[in-house]
Amino acid sequence: MKKINIALLGLGNVGRGVWTILKSNREEVMKRSGYEVNVSKILVRDIGKERGINVPKELLTTDFNDILKDDSIKIIIEVMGGMEPAREYMIKCMEKRKHIVTANKMLLATEGDELFKKADDMGLMFQYEASVAGGIPIIQGINESLTANKVEEMYGIINGTTNYILTKMELEGLNFEEALKGAQDMGYAEVDPTSDIEGYDAQYKLAILSSLAFGTKVDVNSVYREGITSVKSIDIKYAKEFGKVIKLLAIVKDRNGKVEMRVHPTMIPKNHPLANVYDSFNSILIKGNAVGDLMFYGRGAGELPTGSAVVSDMITILKNDVNSENYNHVVKNNLWDKKFRDIRGVESKYYIRIRVLDMPGVLGEVTSIFGEYDISLGAVIQKISKKSEKEVDLVLVTHTCREAQIINTIDDIYELKSVKKIKSIMRIEDFE
């Protein structure tokens, strides 16, 4: 049996998962890769830390040079996260002809170019399945299995924490704060949950997926982003009345060569497969012009599912000839020059909830402004007010229009004396 030495950068959640899988599925890894895999070194910050797994102390190091300078180490598993020094370490390792497996979505979404290029230049393999949707093989799917397609649309639930929160709100009637607290107690959400609940995490992942699907460079900032902090229980209830549920959706559409990319809470039909993705599960639906609708569903995070993707990536490297320089699997993000569409150019249906004074004529005033901007309405609900209430909710659902029209409409509506507040604006996706 051939032997190979590898090193881990990081031994946190994902690192632990990788270690556990290498031990418990040792025989699988060995037979499928054709190699006996030996972890030579593991980089950490704190050697003394209690890690809850049985890793020989002598493997741990805080000195990156122990790994970099060891020529017997052929593959680097980067699971430390963050921008620096992760970026610098990977570049240096590639210069020493070490193949890379990484789970680092933030780094890939922002500085991926440099890393891909280095791998390509050096003839090395660079694998990053775990960076999007944890255990779901979506990178491999786009990169190897859908290559015969023009990708036309992509819809993803790619952040487990927010899907868990929205699930609790929908099924158990919790409000956002309660659901967030629950997610934190379950260990799904970080102490600082900003990256998840404000949609940054999904934004990174969508940038990576788009870049792959369209073979083009994607500036992460051209992905429009809204988080779920403004999703109210009452909107979930109204959604239900329209036969819809609310999900944080990452959406990409190629409309005649113009690509729109956006992450925001979205109302989708209850009977759509994505509507039934609950808890911390992830799911991604891709429409290709040859394959049609294709959906992937599974665990988007967690030690073992993420570790599964990392270890499978490592096996893929081993199944190629580790000493060859003929890899052609590194993402090419310079195949097409795509134009991106600003959020104002996006077409969608909209759900709008407005707090108005409960007096005659208000409905007419509001709806006539929609008319002025050529927006037709699909439904209007006015909640019958209790005698004591002076304000009521007006809920409107539009037909398809451009976001710019909505923005103008809302501006004008705000001018109305009878309008107290625009409580909610949410895009609706019917997948048509």
Added chain:
Amino acid sequence: MKKINIALLGLGNVGRGVWTILKSNREEVMKRSGYEVNVSKILVRDIGKERGINVPKELLTTDFNDILKDDSIKIIIEVMGGMEPAREYMIKCMEKRKHIVTANKMLLATEGDELFKKADDMGLMFQYEASVAGGIPIIQGINESLTANKVEEMYGIINGTTNYILTKMELEGLNFEEALKGAQDMGYAEVDPTSDIEGYDAQYKLAILSSLAFGTKVDVNSVYREGITSVKSIDIKYAKEFGKVIKLLAIVKDRNGKVEMRVHPTMIPKNHPLANVYDSFNSILIKGNAVGDLMFYGRGAGELPTGSAVVSDMITILKNDVNSENYNHVVKNNLWDKKFRDIRGVESKYYIRIRVLDMPGVLGEVTSIFGEYDISLGAVIQKISKKSEKEVDLVLVTHTCREAQIINTIDDIYELKSVKKIKSIMRIEDFE
């Protein structure tokens, strides 16, 4: 731009799809593979046939030697189907150092060994994504993305025709014959539908998937098989009463190293993702010991979806170095020596519908036989008979027991004078 010559064996449904994709997605194929792909020759039986697509006549040939002896042809796309001469042609092409893409499930399920071995010996790539579940990248999924896992269970809806028929029966109340007729009118079912409705097609596919997932040789005959011809509308109605639907499920379970493989109509909970896979869609759920639950969903057949898998396979070959001999991607089906479990050893819950004489004491007689064989019952329904009827249906649902127990029970029940007929026995899967 590098150039490559390929040849097609066959220009039927899948061949047409491949041709169409190579034309319409020419730029995608070129940029992603790095090659300008030229179809040099296409083998058919009848050159004069009207094919509904615009293929230059001079590409067509009925002489296999035109392809075999052309050393400029590096990749063969086998989409002719059948056992011979497909097998012989692929072997001969590999001897001439041509890489293979095939969609031929029947051949792979029965004679796959010889083909895989030849590819391995010759250092060639042998791709067959389209052979199972059309456009769904399940082969790649198991073969490359789940390699870090022990596969514990697999559940698949992998035959589109039968799923279409069962959908029509469930949602539109058609009986089997009406639904089959509809499937034939839609072009989903062949004039001779035996392979689909008797479960042979699913049996082939399951044999291929099991062999991959467990890295072991699988005799297709060790996959237990029942088709859907015995599924009655009344059973679908009863299923509904229990919150269940009926699907033709391909099931694999590894129980402590003993593998059971079976294809049969199965009652599954209505709220399970697989229960909501409708029409001719396919879906496969895999449980890996690291990744957890992972599901794939998409089009399991059709010109373009199947062509998508074939063309993507070809691109994968091109992304490797076509002149290298260092591929390690051919399935290894000699990694493990698995034991297989006979259907009698399978554990399941069962739904049983018995036609009995409507007289006192029958229910007690029947249920006491279940007791004798240590089978506990979860539910019993006796349909209140109309005055005029002398016979009634008795519906029983068991707790988990061994198939052998059920077989013995049924034998004894048949002995009862009051029992006219066992109308239906169906396995129930709760995914627990």
